[in-house]
Amino acid sequence: MRRVYMDANATTPLLPEVLEAMRPYWIEHFGNASSIHFQGQQARTAVNRAREILAEFFNCREAEVVFNSGGTEGDNTAIFGVLRPGDHFITTAIEHSAVLRAAERVAERGVEVTYIAPQPDSLIDPAAIRAALKPNTRLISVMLANNETGVLQPVEEIGRIAAEAGAFFHIDAVQGAGKVPFDVDRFGCHLLSISAHKLYGPKGVGALYIRRGTPIDPMMVGGVHERRRRAGTENVPGIVGLGKATEVAMQSMNDGDVERVSALRDRLEAGVLRIPGTGVNGAGAPRTANTTNIRFDQVEGEALIIALDLKGVAVSGGSACHSGSTEPSKVLMAMGLDKHAALASLRFSLLRTASEEDVDYVLGVVPEAVERLRTLAPA
Amino acid sequence: MSGGVDSSTVAAILARAGHPVVGLTLQLWDQTRLAGKHGIPEAPKAGRCCSLDDVYDARRVAEQLGIPYYVVNQEERFERDVVRPFVDEYLAGRTPIPCSLCNNHLKFDQLLKTARSIGAERIATGHYAVNDYDEARGRWILKRPADLAKDQTYFLFGLTQEQLAHTLFPLGHLTKPEVRSAARTHGLRLAEKPDSQEICFIPGGDYKRFLNAYLEEQGEAVPETSGELVASDGSVIGRHEGIFNFTVGQRKGLGVASPSPLYVLNIDPANHRVTVGADEELATQTLRAHDLNWISIPALTAPMRVKAKIRHRHEPAWATLEPAGADAITATFDVPQRAVTPGQSAVFYEGDEVVGGGWIY
Numbered sequence: 001m002r003r004v005y006m007d008a009n010a011t012t013p014l015l016p017e018v019l020e021a022m023r024p025y026w027i028e029h030f031g032n033a034s035s036i037h038f039q040g041q042q043a044r045t046a047v048n049r050a051r052e053i054l055a056e057f058f059n060c061r062e063a064e065v066v067f068n069s070g071g072t073e074g075d076n077t078a079i080f081g082v083l084r085p086g087d088h089f090i091t092t093a094i095e096h097s098a099v100l101r102a103a104e105r106v107a108e109r110g111v112e113v114t115y116i117a118p119q120p121d122s123l124i125d126p127a128a129i130r131a132a133l134k135p136n137t138r139l140i141s142v143m144l145a146n147n148e149t150g151v152l153q154p155v156e157e158i159g160r161i162a163a164e165a166g167a168f169f170h171i172d173a174v175q176g177a178g179k180v181p182f183d184v185d186r187f188g189c190h191l192l193s194i195s196a197h198k199l200y201g202p203k204g205v206g207a208l209y210i211r212r213g214t215p216i217d218p219m220m221v222g223g224v225h226e227r228r229r230r231a232g233t234e235n236v237p238g239i240v241g242l243g244k245a246t247e248v249a250m251q252s253m254n255d256g257d258v259e260r261v262s263a264l265r266d267r268l269e270a271g272v273l274r275i276p277g278t279g280v281n282g283a284g285a286p287r288t289a290n291t292t293n294i295r296f297d298q299v300e301g302e303a304l305i306i307a308l309d310l311k312g313v314a315v316s317g318g319s320a321c322h323s324g325s326t327e328p329s330k331v332l333m334a335m336g337l338d339k340h341a342a343l344a345s346l347r348f349s350l351l352r353t354a355s356e357e358d359v360d361y362v363l364g365v366v367p368e369a370v371e372r373l374r375t376l377a378p379a
Numbered sequence: 380m381s382g383g384v385d386s387s388t389v390a391a392i393l394a395r396a397g398h399p400v401v402g403l404t405l406q407l408w409d410q411t412r413l414a415g416k417h418g419i420p421e422a423p424k425a426g427r428c429c430s431l432d433d434v435y436d437a438r439r440v441a442e443q444l445g446i447p448y449y450v451v452n453q454e455e456r457f458e459r460d461v462v463r464p465f466v467d468e469y470l471a472g473r474t475p476i477p478c479s480l481c482n483n484h485l486k487f488d489q490l491l492k493t494a495r496s497i498g499a500e501r502i503a504t505g506h507y508a509v510n511d512y513d514e515a516r517g518r519w520i521l522k523r524p525a526d527l528a529k530d531q532t533y534f535l536f537g538l539t540q541e542q543l544a545h546t547l548f549p550l551g552h553l554t555k556p557e558v559r560s561a562a563r564t565h566g567l568r569l570a571e572k573p574d575s576q577e578i579c580f581i582p583g584g585d586y587k588r589f590l591n592a593y594l595e596e597q598g599e600a601v602p603e604t605s606g607e608l609v610a611s612d613g614s615v616i617g618r619h620e621g622i623f624n625f626t627v628g629q630r631k632g633l634g635v636a637s638p639s640p641l642y643v644l645n646i647d648p649a650n651h652r653v654t655v656g657a658d659e660e661l662a663t664q665t666l667r668a669h670d671l672n673w674i675s676i677p678a679l680t681a682p683m684r685v686k687a688k689i690r691h692r693h694e695p696a697w698a699t700l701e702p703a704g705a706d707a708i709t710a711t712f713d714v715p716q717r718a719v720t721p722g723q724s725a726v727f728y729e730g731d732e733v734v735g736g737g738w739i740y
Contacts, residue, residue: 300493302451302452303451303493303496303497306401306449306451306493306497307496307497307498309447309449310401310447310497310498311498372496372498373496373497375496376492376495376496377489377492377493377495377496
């Protein structure tokens with residue numbers, strides 16, 4: 001059976017050149033980057049080379065790049081590391097759980113949290129952020145691209161508001177990496193988290209940009225790694241993989257991959273929308289090129305995911321982190337969808353390597369699966 | 380796949396026989412939901428339906444067999460069609476059977492629909508029962524299994540012809556020891572996992588604790604149904620704190636002293652009155668059942684001799700069925716039976732075949 005993977009927002013495969021770049025760092029160049037000797041220096045060189053690439057990618061100084069275990073750690077560090085009891089924190093209702101659960105946790109510890117609801121097109125209105133500001137607002141955290149809808153938030157405007165208010169600004173940029181150009185100065189952010197495995201790099205590694213002068217308490221303490229901002233022996237192969245994946249991503253954006261994927265996504269969307277009783281969630285807003293979130297009326301989304309998987313098509317409902325739960329997507333609910341519409345919505349997120357044949361295969365499978373579900377088990 | 384030995388063995392038998400098999404687990408109840416309320420344990424025990432441990436076990440079996448596996452969440456429907464009616468039945472002074480409701484509304488209704496909608500022809504379950512198509516009668520017949528100690532036909536009387544036609548019971552011809560042996564043969568790690576006995580959503584089997592915790596969670600008061608405890612001659616011998624604390628035939632927890640053992644004979648929900656008496660007084664000659672489903676016959680049109688089973692552990696007893704109005708029957712026992720309990724089902728057998736059944740009222 002042909003298998004078409006349309007769940008790139010959950011994770012991506014490693015690119016062969018990324019695997020090749022990582023390969024020497026398991027056995028031959030196995031050193032600890034903190035060691036003084038030759039092997040240590042080999043590892044240190046590799047980590048710093050990756051840091052150089054990330055600094056170019058973020059448009060920041062190398063010293064402002066901290067390697068970690070991924071998006072969740074970056075988001076958690078930004079929130080737990082900056083906020084203290086008595087502070088005010090502004091975030092949105094449509095953030096990833098790594099932000100929302102951390103927000104709940106700091107709220108229990110005496111931080112006041114304001115959640116900004118999105119507009120119906122799932123865009124956060126910067127004016128709503130401005131209106132929520134308080135004299136003690138210390139941190140604002142807004143995602144760059146939504147994991148479920150791909151909708152891109154107006155982070156530059158929010159960055160300006162944060163600057164005027166003297167608040168720190170964190171961007172969860174996990175779903176934006178490799179899809180839109182980054183520039184931490186243009187974004188006006190103090191913190192920005194990314195994850196390698198959404199970027200055709202390895203799982204378990206990521207990076208947090210920390211603008212110079214941002215006071216942050218480390219989550220992991222121990223050795224003096226990463227300038228005391230993240231203790232623990234560096235994951236050298238992982239960091240090398242993240243560096244290589246980032247390098248390839250920058251090249252790919254220059255080579256027009258984004259436009260190509262966007263055209264495929266539009267073709268997929270147009271094909272699926274020919275099925276009666278369907279609609280795109282977040283269609284009115286700017287979105288990442290690879291993502292579409294489609295509502296199938298009278299269909300139980302969970303069953304459609306299974307039906308499609310059994311036909312070789314991998315998609316998801318809501319975010320992968322929530323599969324197996326009853327809860328309708330918070331993001332879609334916050335956009336004003338009712339529970340049934342939210343549970344009837346699926347996310348298709350295309351890989352950078354997607355082809356027209358992939359899209360056509362999916363378009364050959366989806367209408368029949370939807371028809372069968374509507375006939376035999378209408379929601 | 381519940382994560383137990385029965386459904387796991389079914390999956391193994393079918394998959395190893397070369398059938399294309401998809402494993403599904405129904406997620407029906409969040410075992411942590413009422414944790415800590417009214418003495419319900421904080422951490423659910425392992426080996427309970429829908430616990431994370433059981434889903435993990437089911438998934439591991441599917442991985443071992445190399446079959447696709449999915450968890451289908453039906454918590455909302457389970458609460459609406461099983462838990463809520465269970466609570467309401469007790470509050471109304473009846474004794475519900477959630478397993479039959481679950482079979483009728485979840486397993487053989489929604490699960491079957493889901494299975495067919497994703498492309499499956501049939502569902503196979505680990506129930507101990509046999510279903511065969513009988514050409515002569517043109518009907519699907521449900522029969523008692525080889526292992527009568529594990530017979531689950533009592534909980535399956537609600538299956539329609541359409542449901543039976545799309546269901547496989549691969550364990551119907553096996554005994555439980557044979558099933559465990561098959562599980563071992565197929566190398567299933569859970570071959571020795573103990574059977575689950577209690578109602579899957581009631582931790583520790585204490586339904587009163589569950590009622591209190593559930594109603595509190597729902598923001599509902601426990602209805603005031605306290606009243607008189609009376610003897611069978613009508614004399615008041617005490618008071619009770621609510622009719623939901625009683626089941627017909629119950630002996631413990633009556634709160635009155637008596638030289639000879641007393642049993643609950645009757646619960647009168649309208650007057651909140653609970654009648655108690657001697658064991659002999661529990662015997663009933665005729666029961667009434669409604670909300671019927673017929674399996675081996677299209678309908679009951681004339682009196683019929685059957686063996687009737689009135690609770691899970693009851694030995695079926697000879698009775699004569701007679702139609703008694705729309706969707707209702709009477710069953711008159713040859714020998715009066717002990718503790719006929721409203722809310723339970725009455726299931727009728729002719730030899731090994733399930734004729735049909737209904738709910739005692």
